[in-house]
Amino acid sequence: MSSAIFSRWMASQKPRAHTIRRAPAFYRNLEEALDVRRKDHGLYTLIKNTWAEGATLDFCSNDSLSFGASGRLRQAFEEELARNPGAQLGAGGSRLMDGNYDYIEAVEQEIAEYHGVEAALIVGSGCDGNYAIFEGIPRPGDAIVFDDLVHASIMDGISRSLASTKVSFAHNDVDAFREALISVWDSQPLIRQAKKCVLIVVESFYSMEGDMSPLKELVQTAKEIFPGGNAQFIIDEAHSMGVVGDRGLGFVHALGLDSEIAIKTHTFSKAFGSIGGVILGSHTVKNALVNFSRSTVFTAAPAFHQVAAIRAGYALMPQTQTTVGRDNIQHLVKRLFTKITAHPIWEEATARNIISIPVSEDWEERDFQTQLVPLWTRERWGHWLTFHLDARKYSAFPVTFPVVPKGNARLRIVIHADHSEEEVDGLVAAICEWAEEMVAIEMGAAGRKVPWAARQVYALAEES
Ligand SMILES: Cc1ncc(COP(=O)(O)O)c(C=O)c1O
Known part of the structure; x- marks a missing residue:
């Protein structure tokens, strides 16, 4: 029971x-900290x-x-394994060194085509994906404007980023968002001149609130305040991927906003029923991630069996x-x-x-x-x-x-x-x-x- x-x-x-x-104090101190929770x-x-x-x-x-x-993923995974007998389990190193392999590249290409983007980068988890984005993408002088209820991994990623300005806005509040953008416009001459960027960070579905981003309004507002095109969106689709949109393509696709979003992250630990993440964007974005993100540089490439489960999940996506x-x-x-x-x-x-x-x-x-x-x-x-x-x-x-x-x-x-x-x-x-x-x-x-x-x-x- x-x-x-x-x-x-x-x-x-x-x-x-x-x-x-x-x-010893080592254990006592830890237990005291745990007692605060208890x-x-x-x-x-x-x-x-x-x-x-x-x-x-x-x-x-x-x-x-x-x-x-339902066991559907397991079956598709086992079929994928059977199609790839003798595959190595471990990648053997970082993607940058000798951990790259044909299978992961082929699956990344398929995923990019599925989502209609130039490039996809598979990472160990959704958390890793968020760390990687914010370690690798914001340049010094850029600003990050983010919803104040974004996932902890986004918050942690932002705190590691090189962005010079970090401003949050009240959850899903378009007026507060507008004010945050105006404060960046007013205080950052290089961004005003469209020489540096504003990166806007939201989630599609907020899992603890059960609500969704007013993304259309946010995109419209960003265009009004930064007409020079230097405001770009990064959206975490952890909970919407697979669940909404044609063939499960997610929230951005369901709203018809694909062309407005620079980077999308998906995790395979939710609707896909396995583990891993993928970052979708342009070749430039992928290159920046591979080169600048400590989370991808200093870790081994996702292993074959993880990528195989991801591919199996994609095979199920368009099924009736x-x-x-x-x-x-x-x-x-x-x-x-x-x-x-x-x-x-x-x-x-x-x-x-x-x-x-x-x-x-x-x-x-x-x-x-x-x-x-x-x-x-x-x-x-x-x-x-x-x-x-x-x-x-x-x-x-x-x-x-x-x-x-x-x-x-x-x-x-x-x-x-x-x-x-x-x-x-x-x-x-x-x-x-x-x-x-x-x-x-x-x-x-x-x-x-x-x-x-x-x-x-x-x-x-x-x-x-
Ligand atoms: C919005 C969001 N992003 C990222 C993650 C992390 O995903 P993963 O479990 O793949 O690390 C989660 C998981 O709770 C999430 O809700």
Whole structure:
């Protein structure tokens, strides 16, 4: 029973530093730092997920096209291996030295053609891709203007970059974006003269918010303020790649904005169900990355089996079954929004700030939805909702500090291509059952303060 897993997790939140007072400072100091997390029940432990072996239904992982769960990717991968008998597993070195090989070049060429760009560079992961871009692309004197909720790997990449000016703007706020660009225009004469560049950095789908970039408006605004063409976009399509757009080409393609974007990054750890990343752009961009990015220079080239899994994923992308799955995601997200907001408890629960789904509010105005549905709740309640859903055999992940700022706890639901209407309806019923319980607790009608599933977990943690 998975509450045993949660109770192990609860038990791991007990402070430890005081139990090892005689240990060397090296260990004590680390345990003290970990205790800071434990105090807020914020220590991450490597617990085994409950869906992988079928104990729960996966509304949690990024396997949004169900390539992993359905076994389709594995089969395509095994076929790819069979076509390439005797391939070396390791690349044997950095791409710059002797780690380059025909197979990776051929797959990069195929990927570039699939996306209609000049060049593609496969990297070890999406994180590596973001580090590489910001290590390699911004030149001294350039400015980077970025959405303040971009992924940690983009933030880290930006902090390593040579750009002289780094300005963030409030998430998805086109007016704030305009102000950020104007501040760069006003303060940077070389950029004003179009001798240096502004690199604008956004994501397509923001996984913790479940929303998408107002990219058309951003592109338009950038053109107005920098008509000289020296404002260029870099977009991370980690969560939209495969899920939207013709043949899964992603968000930029779905908006018809391909020609406006200088660099796109995709990760294969999400909808592609494997691991790795690719940076798409021009030959110039690829050359700059290969030469200037420490993350590509000082690491071995992606290995054959990783590239083979990527190629297998691309083989699945245009298949009818995948298209049907993409459509099903759209259908089910809308169904979830419709069903949950129509539930009798929903209005009361949202009015009491017990639970809400901000992305459900204006879904009818959007051409398409993201597969990412964060349920906002109060700090720590995300864990309670997780326990409740797990007890009803639905797996979803609580997102708390430090992944999101304190006070912004949420539970992230990810809709998958192979989910059914019944499964989504069951999930909605389980969420609303929890909301009903929390409303009753708030109203003092439940005779207790902690919900049923959480009490189960706490009791087991006490025993352990
Ligand atoms: C927007 C974004 N970019 C990059 C990454 C990193 O991807 P990877 O797991 O391939 O390193 C993630 C993963 O969470 C992400 O959400």
